[in-house]
Amino acid sequence: MIKAILIFNNHGKPRLSKFYEHYTEDTEQQIIRETFHLVSKRDENVCNFLEGGMLIGGSDYKLIYRHYATLYFVFCVDSSESELGILDLIQVFVETLDKCFENVCELDLIFHVDKVHNILAEMVMGGMVLETNMNEIITQVDAQNKMEKSEVTSVLA
């Protein structure tokens, strides 16, 4: 199970947070802060896995993260997920974002937080990996975008 997906920038500003398990608002913010604290002090040439944060779950949980330019993508998962598998899932996620936003940047995540969530929802559903195939995800997202456009035009007309 994926417990949470967090995206924050190099300064720890949350850009997207999705929790698949219930925490209080305060705990969520604390988790983001602690995760940022853990991840940000790691060098570039160390492994992408972190174990045993006190806040999210203890020994069974790990943080798997990737750092792209100004953004950290962090997946918090339990032992039923494959470490390398998740690492590549992050890659798929970022590549999908890149395709959907045509050269994604931090601003896209800020201004289109709803779209990012929608893309994520096509990949991960309720903490389970739903789709790992980028093309398939993009097809689904495109179908929804088309509908959006048709709706906008109908409103304008």
Add this chain to the structure above:
Amino acid sequence: MSDVVEKTLTALPSLLSLDSQPGSAKLSSTSKLGNLIRGITELTSKHEEEKLIQRELASIKEQVSSPNTSMRQMKELMVRAIYCESLGYEASFSYIHAIKLAQQGTVLEKRVGYLAVSLFLNESHELLLLLVNTVLKDLQSTNLIEVCMALTVVSQMFPKDMIPAILPLVEEKLNHPKEIIRRKAVLALYKFYLIAPNQVQHIHNKFRKALCDKDPGVMTASLHIYLQMIQENPEGYKDLTASFVTILKQVVGGKLPMDFNYHSVPAPWLQIQLLRILSLLGKNDQSTSEIMYEVLDESLRRAEMNHNITYAILYECVKCIYTIHPKSDLLEKAAKCIGNFVLSPKINLKYLGLKALTYVVQQDPKLALQHQMTIIECLDHPDLIIKRETLELLFRITNAQNVTVIVEKMLEFLHSNTDDYTTIDLVGKVAELAEKYAPGNEWFIETMNTVFSVGGDMMQPDIPNSFLKLLSEGFDTVEEDRKLRLFAVDSYVSLLQGEPGKLPQRFLQVISWVLGEYSHLREELEPATVMRLLAKLLDMKQTSSETKSWVLLAMTKLVRAGQVFQSAQEVSETYGSSMDTVLRQRAQELQHLSQDCELRARVLPQDAGLEPLEVDSSLSFLDGFVSEALAAGAAPYKPPHQRQEELAQAKALSLEPYGLSLPISMSSCSIADRQSPTLLSMSSGLSGDSTDLSHKGSSTTLKLDGVKRVWGREGYLAQREAVEEAAQVEVPSPLRSPSQQAEADSSHSQTPTPTPTPEPDQEKQQLASSLFFGLSSQSSVCLMGKSEPTPQRFRRKAKGQASSSGAAEQISNSLVSAPSAVDNFLCNNLLDSNITSQVGISSSEQTSELSQGPATTNGTCDTEAESTDGDIKGSNPSLIIGDNGLVAADPTPHKDPGSPKDFCLSSHLPAELSELCRSEITPLCSNQSLGLSACHVHKEDSLVLVVFITNSSDAAIRQILLDLDSEQLQVSCVSDSPVEDVTSHSVAMHQFSLTVKRPSVHVEVVGMVSYQLPVGTPQEVQFSYKLPLTSFIRPLTVSTEEYGTMWLSFSHDTKQNLTLISDGEEPLTATLNVLKEKLQLHIVEIIGMEGIIACQLLRDQPCLMHCRVHADVLAVWLRSPVPDLPDCLIYHCQRALQEH
């Protein structure tokens, strides 16, 4: 990819301010959200941000509540609210509008509405109720996107009690023509399975259909469910193994459409999932494992090392190969694979390689040996995570030879570590290793000192606990124990003379206990000096009051010697008026006990460590007081949980089977404590109620059951032996290459090891040889054919037979003297000993049986008896262990003969017995001339043991004398004139009637038969016969009223939580019926969630049982006038339910 991001992700403000730049056009920075974001990025302080967001929220609030706001505007407002929430500011006013948007908007607005709902609300939020109808409507919509949205929100946050409302609709979606809907429906059902497994039980075959879906995506989704279900019950899905193997074969063979390829690897995530499922199925199952060998080999071969994701597959493959039943050539390939991981320059792969090594090192210790240089390098790796993983690996290969080096490495890491979680974890491991393999007293005490000072107050409380236990119980000879204690005293005195202010509280507590208990061992040490050191602790500001009470208790022990009397008086005066009641009590104790040496000698005897102390847990000494009070009209005592429940149900009808009325908080125990002459009152004065204590204990027991302690204290040895065994098996095999051989030998002889690394560092090599010393020597020892387990230093002394036979709850005297009222140490210890004695029952019985073996005069005969006994157990795995194949409560008479021998012997049974329910006839012992067998027959009011003596020789055997005896049973001979002579090839029979003297989980009859052959001297044969207590249990038919009166008059009780059986019918009834069937209990009445049961131990020894369903456990309370009977019965109840 990351380059692309880097290019565009330049500075945020510059993009925002320069609208003409490319890329900013799509950012609609003129929108309100744009303004907000721009505003925030321009801010410099957190305070300003807060002000801005509050302003923003106020404006959103105003707009959302305005009736003129269109849905379209609402959507935009919701996005802004989401943004504010993601920064950590609450926008709860918008929740209801999010739901409204999901309800009423067009598809597009709905989507934002649903998104906002899933981000804002959680499954316990009350507003969620308002969403049910919307979800229902959308699930039935013809618009695919609406259905998808509804399914997503359902899997994200639907609570248990709302599932029934939508379940049929979600189920229906499994047949939807569109595969994306089917896939989402499968995942939603999986989520339901996780939160409420019993609600989706009926659709298991639909899961199978999903597994066979023509769309690979749906099939992949269904694997989530199967992984979970197989994890819970691997036996139930063995039949699917072949299907999973076929699927994997097709995937690996590239039979899936190209769409599923990721970096030209076919469906890697699917492969990973399948490999995990296979490893669960093949675990400990040779025949199932055999089905998958081929495909595993294929997977290994196909996964060429070219991309990250293939490593992921390989890793799962390797884990799977090491989990299932081993196959040598696969293991060889997997080992090579692990080597590739470990040696990889990529740090992620190194990490996984270490993880894999840690996983397999128990089966294959030489693999660690092979990579020793890499492991050494990883110890100095700059990445802490890698370092920690390496230590974890070393922890698994620790033995008596390398313990010092490994512990040193661990402590080194601990000193530099700042993460609490790691510290707690590692400190526990060091303590465990130290206790297990300490090479000497000095080292042990010093290591533990570091553990205590580094671990501080964060570490698990059982570490100081078991340390003190070890000190007090001792481990070896008296002399060694004395040395260890002396060394501890010396070490602590010098620590206190240094800077005790820096030591953590827990450590100070340990120190004061040890000084109080053992400082007298060091004769030249003046008690006054110790007293002064302890007094210094009291004066320190940072000393907690908990520690102070430990110190005061230590002082109380020290006043044995007269000259410290004065300072003791001073201290007790200071704290006699403390605001802290516990401290005040300790001070009072100190004062009184320092004046009354006779009482002190009784309360705190010197060197009482090993003498067990009887604890009357049922407080029977209070019986008189209680019955007096009851006679005077007092309400009977109720435990707190019952009181609370009753308060909660005060307004409902009383469903109590025996009318207990007024909830009353009288703690009979604390009142009586003052009169109580026993030791216990000293420590339990504040804890109040020890029945309650034992209740807590039982719940702890249950919790422990669930937690698998792989490296538990007792389990450790067994696993180590398994390692050695594995080593022994593998050493002679051709797998072991000559170079490894050389490596092993050379490191054994402590010369530098030749390794593949060019120009290896001399220092590292030395480290390697010391780290892996034990491992290699282990294998070489095996080579020489003497595989002796390495001696363990601090092996706990086996508990005495008396204490493990389950009955008396015994704890060591010295531990009672720890300030139990102050903390839970005593409680823990009590529980510990309870648990061990309960758990240990069956095994200790087994060993007692075995240990009697050599004592017998006729060795061959005895071993034979044992081996047959073992056979029977082996062939009847479902039966209660050690009950000699008896289905105790089988209501139908045992008529089908188990074996021809059984048949021929059973024909000798007297007519009145042959119709009754009985156990199988078990051979007890035999030699060339004579064979003994026995069975027990259940009569309604007694238990008859029938012993058959078969004369297998050609001559008559004379002067047969059969003598039976038992610790727990009363044995009386039934036959009027016992047979003395048995003619050639015939059978004689003796009957004995058995009654229980003292209940025990299993009871045993030992016997001796002496006889005289026509030629030669008189001979003797010994034997033993074991039977479970359940054979003596009969139903007790009483009415509810009678039950009520009996309940109040019984004094011995036990509480325990049992697991409920839930197969279809009502769980309480189902569970009670199982107990009734297996243990022959009588169900008096079942009222709602409670049930009362009665039984008796043959005649006149009743035991009553009260069961109540609490959440998903059955809280059971047993009472009986017979001591130990409740404990034994609860054991059998547990067994019965486990076996069900």
